[in-house]
Amino acid sequence: MNGLQTDLIAALPELFVLSMAMFILLADLFLKPSNRIVIFLLTQITLLGAAFITISTHNPSVSYAFSGMFVDDSFADVMKLMIYLSTSLFLVYTRAYITLRGMFRGEFYALVLFAMAGMMVMVSGQHFLTLYMGLELLSLCLYALVALDSDNARATEAAMKYFVLGALASGMLLYGMSMMYGATGSLNISEVASALLNGSQDKPVLVLGTVFIVAGLAFKLGAVPFQMWVPDVYEGSPTAITLFIGSVTKLAAFAFVIRILAQGLYVLAIDWHGMLMIMAVLSIIIGNITAIAQTNLKRMLAYSTISHVGFLLFGLMSASMNGYISSMFYIVSYVLMTLAGFGMILLLSRKGFEAEQLDDLKGLNQRSPWFAFMMLITMFSMAGVPPTLGFYAKFAVLQAALQAGFLWLVVFAVLMAVIGAFYYLRIVKLMYFDEPIDHTPINNPPEMNMLLSVNALALLALGIMPQRLMDICAYAIAHSLQ
Amino acid sequence: MTSLPLLSLAIWVPILAGILVLFTGDDKHASTARWIALLGSLVAFAVTIPLYTGFNFADGGFQFQEGFSWIPTFNIHYHLGADGIAVPLILLTSFTTILVVIAAWEVIQKRVAQYMAAFLIMSGLMIGVFSALDAILYYVFWEAMLIPMFLVIGVWGGPNRVYATIKFFLYTLLGSLLMLVAFIYLFYQTNSFEIVDYYRLPMTLKVQVLVFLAFFMAFAVKIPMWPVHTWLPDAHVEAPTGGSVVLAAIALKLGGYSFLRFAMPIAPDAAHYLSGFMIALSLIAVVYIAFVALVQQDMKKLIAYSSISHMGFVTLGFFLFNSIGLEGSIVQMISHGFISSAMFLSVGVLYDRMHSRQIADYGGVVNTMPKFAAFAVLFAMANAGLPGTSGFVGEFMVILGALQKNFWFAFLASTTLILGAAYTLWMVKRVFFGEIANSHVAELVDLNKRELLILSTLAILVIGFGVYPQPITEMTHATVAQFLDHMAHTKIPAGL
Numbered sequence: 001m002n003g004l005q006t007d008l009i010a011a012l013p014e015l016f017v018l019s020m021a022m023f024i025l026l027a028d029l030f031l032k033p034s035n036r037i038v039i040f041l042l043t044q045i046t047l048l049g050a051a052f053i054t055i056s057t058h059n060p061s062v063s064y065a066f067s068g069m070f071v072d073d074s075f076a077d078v079m080k081l082m083i084y085l086s087t088s089l090f091l092v093y094t095r096a097y098i099t100l101r102g103m104f105r106g107e108f109y110a111l112v113l114f115a116m117a118g119m120m121v122m123v124s125g126q127h128f129l130t131l132y133m134g135l136e137l138l139s140l141c142l143y144a145l146v147a148l149d150s151d152n153a154r155a156t157e158a159a160m161k162y163f164v165l166g167a168l169a170s171g172m173l174l175y176g177m178s179m180m181y182g183a184t185g186s187l188n189i190s191e192v193a194s195a196l197l198n199g200s201q202d203k204p205v206l207v208l209g210t211v212f213i214v215a216g217l218a219f220k221l222g223a224v225p226f227q228m229w230v231p232d233v234y235e236g237s238p239t240a241i242t243l244f245i246g247s248v249t250k251l252a253a254f255a256f257v258i259r260i261l262a263q264g265l266y267v268l269a270i271d272w273h274g275m276l277m278i279m280a281v282l283s284i285i286i287g288n289i290t291a292i293a294q295t296n297l298k299r300m301l302a303y304s305t306i307s308h309v310g311f312l313l314f315g316l317m318s319a320s321m322n323g324y325i326s327s328m329f330y331i332v333s334y335v336l337m338t339l340a341g342f343g344m345i346l347l348l349s350r351k352g353f354e355a356e357q358l359d360d361l362k363g364l365n366q367r368s369p370w371f372a373f374m375m376l377i378t379m380f381s382m383a384g385v386p387p388t389l390g391f392y393a394k395f396a397v398l399q400a401a402l403q404a405g406f407l408w409l410v411v412f413a414v415l416m417a418v419i420g421a422f423y424y425l426r427i428v429k430l431m432y433f434d435e436p437i438d439h440t441p442i443n444n445p446p447e448m449n450m451l452l453s454v455n456a457l458a459l460l461a462l463g464i465m466p467q468r469l470m471d472i473c474a475y476a477i478a479h480s481l482q
Numbered sequence: 483m484t485s486l487p488l489l490s491l492a493i494w495v496p497i498l499a500g501i502l503v504l505f506t507g508d509d510k511h512a513s514t515a516r517w518i519a520l521l522g523s524l525v526a527f528a529v530t531i532p533l534y535t536g537f538n539f540a541d542g543g544f545q546f547q548e549g550f551s552w553i554p555t556f557n558i559h560y561h562l563g564a565d566g567i568a569v570p571l572i573l574l575t576s577f578t579t580i581l582v583v584i585a586a587w588e589v590i591q592k593r594v595a596q597y598m599a600a601f602l603i604m605s606g607l608m609i610g611v612f613s614a615l616d617a618i619l620y621y622v623f624w625e626a627m628l629i630p631m632f633l634v635i636g637v638w639g640g641p642n643r644v645y646a647t648i649k650f651f652l653y654t655l656l657g658s659l660l661m662l663v664a665f666i667y668l669f670y671q672t673n674s675f676e677i678v679d680y681y682r683l684p685m686t687l688k689v690q691v692l693v694f695l696a697f698f699m700a701f702a703v704k705i706p707m708w709p710v711h712t713w714l715p716d717a718h719v720e721a722p723t724g725g726s727v728v729l730a731a732i733a734l735k736l737g738g739y740s741f742l743r744f745a746m747p748i749a750p751d752a753a754h755y756l757s758g759f760m761i762a763l764s765l766i767a768v769v770y771i772a773f774v775a776l777v778q779q780d781m782k783k784l785i786a787y788s789s790i791s792h793m794g795f796v797t798l799g800f801f802l803f804n805s806i807g808l809e810g811s812i813v814q815m816i817s818h819g820f821i822s823s824a825m826f827l828s829v830g831v832l833y834d835r836m837h838s839r840q841i842a843d844y845g846g847v848v849n850t851m852p853k854f855a856a857f858a859v860l861f862a863m864a865n866a867g868l869p870g871t872s873g874f875v876g877e878f879m880v881i882l883g884a885l886q887k888n889f890w891f892a893f894l895a896s897t898t899l900i901l902g903a904a905y906t907l908w909m910v911k912r913v914f915f916g917e918i919a920n921s922h923v924a925e926l927v928d929l930n931k932r933e934l935l936i937l938s939t940l941a942i943l944v945i946g947f948g949v950y951p952q953p954i955t956e957m958t959h960a961t962v963a964q965f966l967d968h969m970a971h972t973k974i975p976a977g978l
Contacts, residue, residue, distance in 0.1 A: 365593075365637075369508075369596075380629060385628065385655075386621065386626050387622050395618075395666075398662075398663070398666060399666045399669065402666045402667060407667070410663055410666075411660065411663055414659035414662065414663055415659070417655075418652055418655050421655055422652060425651060425652075426648075428632070428633075429644055429648065432636060432637050433636045433637055433644055433647075467553050470555045
């Protein structure tokens, strides 16, 4: 009985979110469409409640649950809090957008909560199967979300692509996991790690398993050469869903990578860090160079994501504590930037009009100097120009890579960052130097305007005072990884 | 001595004033924006004056130091301090900002608040560059300064402004990022981002050369040295008058200053080792760019090339490693700040009336604008290095320094006195003298009070420092001595 109690306490946030998701699904049946705002509020309350539970059950020690399949440690808690926060922002940014496009339905919110539960399991999984279950829960919800606007042919196509390729990646991941199981005799992350330490396994099987696992992970992250789906899905999905895929889910994907590579397979770092290095380099090259040619803002941000993933891998490939902390800092910064960036597209969209072409940003400084300034901060942050958060994110991963001895790779990465700066500058150019072609007033709910401003200003404020965030990341990693 | 954080005030007063100006909003309140900007720039200048009056001339180290731990994870500090090289440049910066604000008074009618704010914020950031003693703090100021400049050129610039401003930004960013890599490398050697710790770090020649080259990329672009100077003429031509003034008077000095603050003292052996290379680049800039200036059709472009040529003198003086050459370089930096501001403002005066910078569109301006012509001739003479103007002092000292080192260096450097006179005076001749070229020139109106105020202030400074340069040399003397002493000791570990 006592064991069950600890199990339940460790998984309390997940249980709460799941029950609320089901409750919302039911409650939606009894609500008139005009009262649907209640669903939105209930979802926000769920997030708040989950955050409350996570914080109040937090302690710095690591506790395992469900026979070691599930873990509640500081890393999981911090990542979950980030997931709640970014999901909450995501919901505020998208409310007006989905209302105008007929997606403001109970299913939307239920799916988001289910997806979030999946992410929470990914963050807390300590067993290949738990992790995989979380991933699939997330992925299935995402496929459905992309296709939610069923009259939209582009979105349906994107969902199809996402599904087929996503299933393929999951398959690779599973295959890799099964090889690990074959070699080590366990699916439990900690047991795999200690079995690997003994080092009596068949090396080719391990390496092959690692290759498949890394390939699967790279697909989920969107690293080159597994990036093909990213631009198509980003462009085809309704912008609201793109925002979700581009920001919140990356947190889960990162946690997933940390759990498997840094916790489970750290002994094999010598094998996977070379793979990550190649993917990092390729992602930075292809992401940055291809982004220049884009005219569609969402596609451009998709390639920008790919290059950000490259930088993220720079931190991970160092395979050191410093590297993991830096990449965690990077992913958190990245999510905040992406939320602000896509938030701005949502802000400029209106009924029957998607502000997804670069030209739609033209002359924004004349239409709304305030939001032009917010976008300016976001773009410079993505480009990694101080005094914004993006600079410290790049700084952190580059110093980690340099500490690990990759001097010339770092030099290469900064040269590519200059190319990257070009397309962010182009957006600033469009907003500030060009005349507007569209004079429609920007009209959005006040809470969205306010939170988006806070979001963008946070990029600046955290750029001036990054220490707290660094401390949080250091705390999370240091208390969770050996 | 006061205990006020003078350097912090010098940095943050203009930045806060700039933010305040932004809040005046759109052009309906343009005149409020102008007055707040003027007031802000005056206060910002006022808070830098104690840096001169309170300066200890006998001390060659960092004064007015202040600091606290900023990002403990990486041992980064908010650490400020200024020595005899930084203080004159800080004063120059805060002073120039006032000129820029006044110069834009009626000229800028579009998005006034944003324009004024950009210059005020930029001024604070540049002072930050001159006073930061922590590498990352320095880097943050250095890069952040690009953002307002990018906008200034892009929003208020000429027809080809987008190309120019993106080129400016990317060029500078490329250099700076390599510098960042060097900083991180040095961090792992010393576990600190304190610049002073880097001064003490022993390094082998090979490492020093790499570190020096990383810094070189950043600073050579900024100064700019031949052959990475090509962004400057573009940026100058497209920038509004204020932008050109800040670029020429201060932004170029950031590069020069940084050579003295980072590249040379951190890697002294590499600096000696590569001094031949650096002197060669400097002399190419002095001579070759002067010829390039000679053939320019556009007044601003001509002055831009003239700036590059004069900055060649500055870098030449750095790598002579003698005190007269180095002090000459510093005097030259300050003096060029005044003269190039004056030249660009003069072009601005003409441009506001005629909307052309082509030399061919002018002729006989002296007939319609006699007062202005007098100023223009004075500044042109100063640019050419006429004795009695500040332009002469710096060049002469550098030439003397070069003579101590090698006759031919001095010989090549002195050709600038001829070439500089040639391109500047020829331009003056074509623009100001002769018959009135066309009906537009005939309709020109002479200087108004505002323009008269700016140009006469600069004229007083140019002549004042030409006759009596001691205030600058006194201030830099102890710092230069200490610097040369540091440079004279090798940092290569024994046995290597």
